[in-house]
Amino acid sequence: MYPAEFEYFSPRTIDEALALLSTWGEDAKILSGGQSLVPMMKLRIASPRCLIDINRIDSLSGLRVDEGRLVMGALCRHADVAASALVREHLPLMLDAVSQTADVQVRNRGTVAGSLAHADPAGDWPAALLALDTHLTVVSPRGQRTVALETFLVDAYTTDLAVDEIVTEVAVSLPRPPAGGAYVKFEKRAGDFAVASVGVQLTLEGDRCSDVAISLGALGAIPSRASAAEAELRDQPVTDERLDRAADLVREAAQPFEDTRGSVEYKRHLAGVLFTRAFAVAADRARGSRVSTLHL
Ligand SMILES: Cc1cc2nc3c(=O)[nH]c(=O)nc-3n(C[C@H](O)[C@H](O)[C@H](O)COP(=O)(O)OP(=O)(O)OC[C@H]3O[C@@H](n4cnc5c(N)ncnc54)[C@H](O)[C@@H]3O)c2cc1C
Incomplete structure (x- = not known):
């Protein structure tokens, strides 16, 4: 049409x-x-x-490091993230997300800021970046403001952007070692939107999980954090029993809708499975392993 x-x-x-x-x-x-x-x-x-x-506004292009943050201009494409050595080294969760987003053609044109502004409940960037410390810079004739991603995402396809505002930058804090992250997505076929997805970003000190963020994608009208599961794990030794309890809490936190991608029950089950996989990869990465999520 x-x-x-x-x-x-x-x-x-x-x-x-x-x-x-x-x-x-x-x-x-x-x-x-x-x-x-x-x-x-x-x-x-x-x-x-x-x-x-806005594609001819040169100042919106590219990505850079600024004061311990990865700063992506509004025209930073999915492909720019995929090609970034810095992302590969410090933010493997983002590399997981971009590797599973759409196809090469879409990744060459689509932008991180556009994905956040679009706020698709099954979008990969909103879900993945919610597990990280992410802020957007927004400008309007009234000036500039910074907004945290969790505040920016209001509802399905709805953000807190006013009609006269433009997103100019998306900034993600670089995690301090020994940190690890992973984003695991379940899709019906390669390049499709998620049936469900889970992001885990954690800090490990020995066997103790000193900090953790768990984000859920396509498991509600907007991506959300599984805060009860985070509280179960934070500042505690990582044991199988504790991880099982956290997976139960992730399933409880999921609020999926039934649609052509699956039933509520099926997606809740997936949430627990994807959490367990994402946590294992994130923990391995925090210990220095270069494991991939793509074979999971
Ligand atoms: C075949 C196909 C498969 C796809 N598969 C996936 C997938 O698996 N996972 C996934 O997450 N996405 C997928 N997508 C969507 C893709 O990632 C888009 O790139 C993304 O959703 C939007 O980014 P964009 O830059 O193209 O935004 P646009 O399409 O240009 O804009 C989207 C919305 O955001 C607004 N907007 C854009 N930029 C700004 C800004 N700087 N300030 C304010 N408002 C702004 C626009 O006005 C519009 O309302 C797919 C798309 C296609 C066509």
Whole structure:
């Protein structure tokens, strides 16, 4: 199908983009990678009267390290993350997520910021980055603000972005060693959205888990943290019994919907299984092993 007619603008600066957004208001949409917006326009689920294409704003490109954080510009593509040696070394959870997102074509165009702004309940970036300390920088004619990812994600396909705001950066704190992370996704076929996914980021001191974050994807209207399971594990020695109890708490925290990808019961079961796998890989990585999640 063809999208409805729209005006197209290609600003060169953030100020120009903000001015256009203020003029067009609710009728405008920011175009980043277009990998979610364009299919929605073709299906006429979205029919914006104006597209503001930010791809020519050079200052939004790339990724860098700044004060112990990985900072990704709004135009940082999935493929930029996949190619980053820094991500490979310090944030293997992100490498897991990007390796399982869509296909090469989509990864070459789609952006991390666009994925967060789209807030698909089954999206990989919202779920994966919730296990890390992630903040977004947002600008509007009123100035700039920083918002934590858990506040930014409000509901399915809904964020706390005002109509005149643009995401300019996504920043992730680099975990301090001995840390390890893993993101495990269950999909019906390669490149598909998740049936369910779990991210685990932890710090191990000997056999004690001194800190842990557990995120759940496609297991509710928005990705969430399994905080009771985190409390069960935090500051405790890692034992099989404790991990079993944590897996039960992860299943309880999951609030999936029944859909073509599976029943509520099936997805809850998956949540526990994926947690156990993700925890094992994250712990191995914290001990220095270079294990992959792709064979799981
Ligand atoms: C075949 C296919 C398979 C896919 N499989 C997966 C998958 O397995 N896992 C997965 O997570 N995703 C998947 N996707 C989605 C893909 O990851 C998209 O790249 C992503 O959801 C959106 O990023 P984008 O840059 O393309 O955003 P766009 O499509 O350009 O925009 C999406 C929404 O975010 C808004 N937006 C974008 N950037 C900004 C910004 N900087 N500030 C404010 N608002 C903004 C837009 O206005 C729009 O509403 C798939 C897509 C396709 C086409």
